[in-house]
Amino acid sequence: MVERGKGIRNVIRHSVLVIVCLIMFFPFLWMLSSALKTNQEVLAFPPSLWPTHPQWQNFRAAWMAAPFGLYLFNSIFTAGGAGFL
Amino acid sequence: MGFPMTRVPARRALSMKRWTGDPTALLYALPALLPLLAFWIAPMLFVLLLSFAQWDFLSPIAPVGVANYEALATDPDFLQSLSVTLYFAAGSVVPTMVGGLLLALLLNARLRGAAIYRAILFSPWVTPTVAVSLVWSWIFDPGRGLANALLGVFHIAPLAWTNSPTLAMPAILIVTVWQGMGWSMVFYLVALKNVPSALLEAAALDGANRWKSFWHVTLPKISPTSFFLGIVLVINSLQAFDQIKIMTQGGPAGATRTLLYLYYQDAFEQFNIGQASAVAIFIVVITAVISVAGFIYERRVVSYD
Numbered sequence: 001m002v003e004r005g006k007g008i009r010n011v012i013r014h015s016v017l018v019i020v021c022l023i024m025f026f027p028f029l030w031m032l033s034s035a036l037k038t039n040q041e042v043l044a045f046p047p048s049l050w051p052t053h054p055q056w057q058n059f060r061a062a063w064m065a066a067p068f069g070l071y072l073f074n075s076i077f078t079a080g081g082a083g084f085l
Numbered sequence: 086m087g088f089p090m091t092r093v094p095a096r097r098a099l100s101m102k103r104w105t106g107d108p109t110a111l112l113y114a115l116p117a118l119l120p121l122l123a124f125w126i127a128p129m130l131f132v133l134l135l136s137f138a139q140w141d142f143l144s145p146i147a148p149v150g151v152a153n154y155e156a157l158a159t160d161p162d163f164l165q166s167l168s169v170t171l172y173f174a175a176g177s178v179v180p181t182m183v184g185g186l187l188l189a190l191l192l193n194a195r196l197r198g199a200a201i202y203r204a205i206l207f208s209p210w211v212t213p214t215v216a217v218s219l220v221w222s223w224i225f226d227p228g229r230g231l232a233n234a235l236l237g238v239f240h241i242a243p244l245a246w247t248n249s250p251t252l253a254m255p256a257i258l259i260v261t262v263w264q265g266m267g268w269s270m271v272f273y274l275v276a277l278k279n280v281p282s283a284l285l286e287a288a289a290l291d292g293a294n295r296w297k298s299f300w301h302v303t304l305p306k307i308s309p310t311s312f313f314l315g316i317v318l319v320i321n322s323l324q325a326f327d328q329i330k331i332m333t334q335g336g337p338a339g340a341t342r343t344l345l346y347l348y349y350q351d352a353f354e355q356f357n358i359g360q361a362s363a364v365a366i367f368i369v370v371i372t373a374v375i376s377v378a379g380f381i382y383e384r385r386v387v388s389y390d
């Protein structure tokens with residue numbers, strides 16, 4: 001009887017946690033989903049949860065659009081410097 | 086973070102009268118004191134001076150006495166930003182603490198996958214505020230945002246969110262609480278682990294139900310953590326900038342212009358450095374008052390034993 005009550009309670013706990021985690025994590029998924037959309041799809045209303053044709057080349061285009069190597073170095077240099085000091 | 090978890094005898098810690106050490110001690114402290122003086126004390130004194138002057142970064146600094154402070158007292162933007170700051174502080178600190186505690190209570194059991202839940206709930210804290218604010222500003226977009234699409238599913242008319250003077254602040258509060266909840270959860274998890282189980286068992290033996298033992302045993306036992314989170318979150322809320330800059334730029338009609346954002350606008354949009362410095366001094370003063378008031382309150386309410 002006690003064991004059973006504990007089991008049910010754990011199921012409730014897990015389901016609440018899964019729902020909360022989904023809500024909390026959703027903005028990140030939304031960021032990823034938007035990263036894979038075409039401009040048209042980003043502006044579509046109502047928005048689609050996941051793009052029909054994921055635009056993986058968006059990442060390539062973004063990488064080429066700015067000197068990311070330099071930015072990466074700047075970040076590491078600042079973080080490293082601050083950490084060291 | 087070097088937060089004192091044990092009570093320091095304040096009278097001894099603060100007294101300088103008994104210091105009779107030889108001057109070479111000062112020499113040894115110099116490497117630590119110099120950067121402190123150069124990068125903290127000196128700029129603060131400079132800002133204090135600037136608050137009594139007029140300056141636009143270019144022309145010479147002209148002393149104007151207390152005119153900046155007088156102008157603040159009658160500036161409607163300043164008075165509005167005071168209430169906006171209060172709104173933001175109350176609306177972000179309380180839900181962040183309560184939400185963090187609820188999450189910690191949920192996770193405070195032998196649970197499979199607890200580490201995964203913890204990592205996910207903590208992840209908003211480690212992502213840059215600027216980046217997540219951008220994502221949230223898409224979500225709250227009045228025209229094509231996800232928030233309005235979701236409301237549409239329930240046949241609720243789209244809301245103006247960041248374009249509306251009444252809903253802009255709730256939108257920013259949601260982002261802020263979303264980011265901070267996992268962080269306060271981690272602190273509460275540690276605090277809950279440190280509640281002696283013997284006390285909880287004793288309470289149960291004495292016939293206390295779960296709610297009673299939470300209210301009378303757990304809550305007082307984790308009060309040092311609550312106190313620490315309260316102080317840090319209030320100070321954080323006074324320093325909030327990124328999400329406001331990205332999502333609303335203090336608008337609409339100053340509805341999300343906190344004291345710090347007013348300072349930024351005065352200094353780097355209006356180039357009214359004197360006025361901005363007066364705001365900065367005001368922020369420093371209220372931060373100090375809150376900290377001191379907090380520590381006085383702590384002696385009366387927080388239990389460390």
